[in-house]
Amino acid sequence: MTTDEDTTAGTPAAPPTGATGAPGDRGDTGGPRALAWRRRRASAARFWRQYRTHRSGVVGLAALLSFALAALTAPLLVGSDVDAVTDAPGSPLERPSAAFPFGTDRFGRDLLGLVVWGARVSLLVGLLAAVLSVxxxxLIGVTAGHFGGWYATVAMRVTDWFLVMPTLxxxxxxxxxxxxxxxxxxxxxxxxTWPTTARLVRAQTLAVETRPYIERARALGGGHRHVMARHVLPNVMPLVLAQTTLIISAAILAEATLAFLGLGDPTVVSWGGLLQDAREAGAVSAGHWWYLVPPGIAIAVVALAFTLCGRAVESVLNPRLGVPR
Structure with missing residues (x-):
C-alpha cells in the first residue's frame, strides 16, 4: 500500500512563494532581513498616511521643502558671488524693485540672493545643533533611566542646573x-539645549524598563548594552524624533540671536547676520524696512514650519496627545 510520503519521495520541494531560487539569497521574501525591510516600509507608509491627515503638518513640510530646495540650488538661482562687496550690482539701500525684488543692503548687494544663501547656513546650523542637543x-536620559542609583542622581542634578540657567x-x-x-x-x-530631551527620555526609559520583555531579556543573559540598544532605545526613538523636530526651530532662532549679537561667523551669510548688518546700518531708525523684513520673515516661517511638523509627528507617534489637525 502506497502512502502519501512514498509518492512524494524524491520529488524536490517547491520553493516558497516569492523566493528568487538562489540558495542563500538575502533578498528573498522569506529571509529575516527582507521581512524586516518589509515591516519598515509598511511602518513608513502607515506613518505617512497618518501624517498627511494633519493639514498644519503638511503645510509646514511643504514650507521646509521649499526652503531646503532653495538652499540646495542657491548657486543656480542667484549665483555664487552674491556676498561680494566690491562688485555689488546695485546702489546702497535701494528700495525693492523689478531688478532687486527685496532691495539692496548697505553695500548694494541683492538682498534676495543674500536671503537665499543665508538659508544654507541657518538650516545647517539649526540641524547640526539640534542633532548634537538630542x-x-x-545618551544621558537612557543611561540615567537604565542604571539609576548615584549615576542617575548626579546626571539629573546636572540636568536641573542646566535647566535653571538661562540657555541664551x-x-x-x-x-x-x-x-x-x-x-x-x-x-x-x-x-x-539638551536638558529637556534628557528628562523626557529618562521618563520614557523608566517606563520601558518596567515591561516584561526587559525582564526576559535580562533572564536570558542580555547585558546592559543589549538591553539599552535593542529594547530601550527603539522604544524611545519616536519621542526623540518628535523632540528633534521641535528643537530645530529653537536652534535656528538661537543661531539668529547669536549672529544678531555679533557672535556668529562673520565670513558667512546667515539670516541672523543680515539682521545684525541691518542694525549696524541703522535700518530701524532710517526706515529701511526692506533690510529687516525678508530675513526676519524667513526665520519666523522656518521656525513655525518646524514647529508644525514637530507637533504633527508627535501626534502621529502618540495619538493620545490629541494635537489639533
Whole structure:
C-alpha cells in the first residue's frame, strides 16, 4: 500500500512563494532581513498616511521643502558671488524693485540672493545643533533611566542646573570664549539645549524598563548594552524624533540671536547676520524696512514650519496627545 510520503519521495520541494531560487539569497521574501525591510516600509507608509491627515503638518513640510530646495540650488538661482562687496550690482539701500525684488543692503548687494544663501547656513546650523542637543540628551536620559542609583542622581542634578540657567546666556558665554565660527555656534547651542530631551527620555526609559520583555531579556543573559540598544532605545526613538523636530526651530532662532549679537561667523551669510548688518546700518531708525523684513520673515516661517511638523509627528507617534489637525 502506497502512502502519501512514498509518492512524494524524491520529488524536490517547491520553493516558497516569492523566493528568487538562489540558495542563500538575502533578498528573498522569506529571509529575516527582507521581512524586516518589509515591516519598515509598511511602518513608513502607515506613518505617512497618518501624517498627511494633519493639514498644519503638511503645510509646514511643504514650507521646509521649499526652503531646503532653495538652499540646495542657491548657486543656480542667484549665483555664487552674491556676498561680494566690491562688485555689488546695485546702489546702497535701494528700495525693492523689478531688478532687486527685496532691495539692496548697505553695500548694494541683492538682498534676495543674500536671503537665499543665508538659508544654507541657518538650516545647517539649526540641524547640526539640534542633532548634537538630542544626542546628548538621549545618551544621558537612557543611561540615567537604565542604571539609576548615584549615576542617575548626579546626571539629573546636572540636568536641573542646566535647566535653571538661562540657555541664551550660557550660549553667549560659550560663543564669547571660543573662536567665532559655525562650529562654535553649533556647540554653544547643542550643549545648552539638551536638558529637556534628557528628562523626557529618562521618563520614557523608566517606563520601558518596567515591561516584561526587559525582564526576559535580562533572564536570558542580555547585558546592559543589549538591553539599552535593542529594547530601550527603539522604544524611545519616536519621542526623540518628535523632540528633534521641535528643537530645530529653537536652534535656528538661537543661531539668529547669536549672529544678531555679533557672535556668529562673520565670513558667512546667515539670516541672523543680515539682521545684525541691518542694525549696524541703522535700518530701524532710517526706515529701511526692506533690510529687516525678508530675513526676519524667513526665520519666523522656518521656525513655525518646524514647529508644525514637530507637533504633527508627535501626534502621529502618540495619538493620545490629541494635537489639533
Amino acid at each position: 544626542a546628548i540628551g538621549t 546666556v550660557l550660549a553667549i558665554a560659550l560663543a564669547t570664549v571660543m573662536s567665532r565660527s559655525l562650529v562654535t555656534v553649533v556647540v554653544a547651542i547643542g550643549v545648552t
